[in-house]
Amino acid sequence: MKYILPLLVIVFLAFAAQPSEAVEVLHNYYSMKGDTEELAGNYPDIAIYSEHASSTGLGLEIFSVDVALNITELSEDELAALPTMYVDGVHHGNEGMSAEAAFLFLQDVLERSAADPTYLEGKRLVVTPVMNADGYLEDCRNNWNGVDLNRNYPYMWGMYGTSDTRGSCPASGTYRGPSEGSEAETQANMEMMRGMNLYVYFSGHTGSNDIVLPWKITGEFAVPIADWDLYEHFLNESTNVSGLSYRDPSGAGESIAWGYGARNAVSVIVEVDTMQWLPGVTTTIREALANELLMYDLAWENLLLFGGHLEIVSETSDSVKVINTGWGAAYNITAGNGITEKIGPGETKTIKKGSNVLQYLRLVHVGEEADLTQITMELGDVMEDDGEITPALSPLSIIFSLIAVVALRKRK
Ligand SMILES: [Zn+2]
Numbered sequence: 001m002k003y004i005l006p007l008l009v010i011v012f013l014a015f016a017a018q019p020s021e022a023v024e025v026l027h028n029y030y031s032m033k034g035d036t037e038e039l040a041g042n043y044p045d046i047a048i049y050s051e052h053a054s055s056t057g058l059g060l061e062i063f064s065v066d067v068a069l070n071i072t073e074l075s076e077d078e079l080a081a082l083p084t085m086y087v088d089g090v091h092h093g094n095e096g097m098s099a100e101a102a103f104l105f106l107q108d109v110l111e112r113s114a115a116d117p118t119y120l121e122g123k124r125l126v127v128t129p130v131m132n133a134d135g136y137l138e139d140c141r142n143n144w145n146g147v148d149l150n151r152n153y154p155y156m157w158g159m160y161g162t163s164d165t166r167g168s169c170p171a172s173g174t175y176r177g178p179s180e181g182s183e184a185e186t187q188a189n190m191e192m193m194r195g196m197n198l199y200v201y202f203s204g205h206t207g208s209n210d211i212v213l214p215w216k217i218t219g220e221f222a223v224p225i226a227d228w229d230l231y232e233h234f235l236n237e238s239t240n241v242s243g244l245s246y247r248d249p250s251g252a253g254e255s256i257a258w259g260y261g262a263r264n265a266v267s268v269i270v271e272v273d274t275m276q277w278l279p280g281v282t283t284t285i286r287e288a289l290a291n292e293l294l295m296y297d298l299a300w301e302n303l304l305l306f307g308g309h310l311e312i313v314s315e316t317s318d319s320v321k322v323i324n325t326g327w328g329a330a331y332n333i334t335a336g337n338g339i340t341e342k343i344g345p346g347e348t349k350t351i352k353k354g355s356n357v358l359q360y361l362r363l364v365h366v367g368e369e370a371d372l373t374q375i376t377m378e379l380g381d382v383m384e385d386d387g388e389i390t391p392a393l394s395p396l397s398i399i400f401s402l403i404a405v406v407a408l409r410k411r412k
Contacts (some may be wrong), residue, residue, distance in 0.1 A: 057144025095134015098204030161251030230328030307362030
């Protein structure tokens with residue numbers, strides 16, 4: 001009898017230690033870098049790992065993975081033209097769960113795309129798990145210069161919620177930096193985004209477990225979001241799957257402000273967790289991030305709907321009937337004969353045709369860095385003898401025609 005209790009304890013411990021949930025630990029800089037490179041290496045046809053800049057102080061590489069179908073066969077221009085979702089993490093070095101979210105999402109998209117290429121078709125995903133490599137290594141919010149990287153971007157820089165005093169480790173400070181975009185990490189991220197046809201930008205953080213808008217839309221310093229209907233649609237869909245609510249940001253010069261303000265992407269911060277990580281919490285990292293990952297999936301799976309998205313219903317020699325299946329309105333629609341100002345989501349309209357090209361803007365906001373939102377669709381208008389029109393080219397933009405050309409070339 002006296003052996004039974006110790007035996008029970010041993011059995012209990014064996015079960016308690018079972019599927020390693022309790023011992024799962026967060027990555028650090030080196031393991032995240034190694035695992036990210038290894039993950040991309042497992043999918044050579046659709047993923048490219050790259051290192052493209054060094055951190056401010058320790059000279060650590062900032063690394064990314066680029067994902068697209070047959071990616072090694074695409075030219076730089078073809079890759080840059082693909083509608084893109086960009087996910088980053090760890091602008092704040094002590095917010096490691098945001099790197100985990102980026103990594104897990106990357107893993108999911110790669111796995112699903114390998115099993116079913118349509119999951120990736122016509123789109124591009126770029127993931128940078130760690131923006132602030134020095135801070136991540138040192139468990140410090142700021143970069144090596146004491147700058148809060150998420151106050152350093154050149155859009156509304158310094159307008160509110162920032163400090164002019166260098167920060168210290170681990171968690172203090174909102175120092176905006178000596179000038180806008182002053183930091184190497186900020187510049188690296190901007191350079192990357194400039195090479196993308198950016199539809200959606202999620203920047204991962206931790207602390208409040210909610211969604212943060214690109215800039216304040218209420219109270220002092222409020223500026224309206226021109227594509228608010230689109231944002232609202234997305235935010236509602238997102239709440240449905242993740243339960244996360246949204247709020248104004250607490251500081252200006254955030255990466256997402258530049259993402260929407262300059263680069264025309266629907267940009268939000270996803271605060272993926274309320275805290276860093278509590279050792280001994282009996283859940284896996286994946287379980288802790290389950291709701292956020294559902295939201296990332298939602299954005300990826302509906303990427304082309306972020307904005308007006310026109311599809312052709314029917315066509316005659318002098319007109320084309322289109323329906324907007326996007327989550328936002330389409331603007332300045334023309335087929336070479338007058339301009340239709342706006343077609344709302346779900347709306348159907350007939351456009352007069354004066355050419356074989358239909359063009360529209362999928363957002364109303366015009367970014368600081370030129371207009372990036374024009375969609376061009378080819379129309380077909382060959383009149384048959386019986387007066388019937390041959391089917392129009394599929395309602396896809398030239399971007400996709402390009403991809404088709406690439407695919408055809410490959411078959412040779
Ligand atoms: Zn943060």
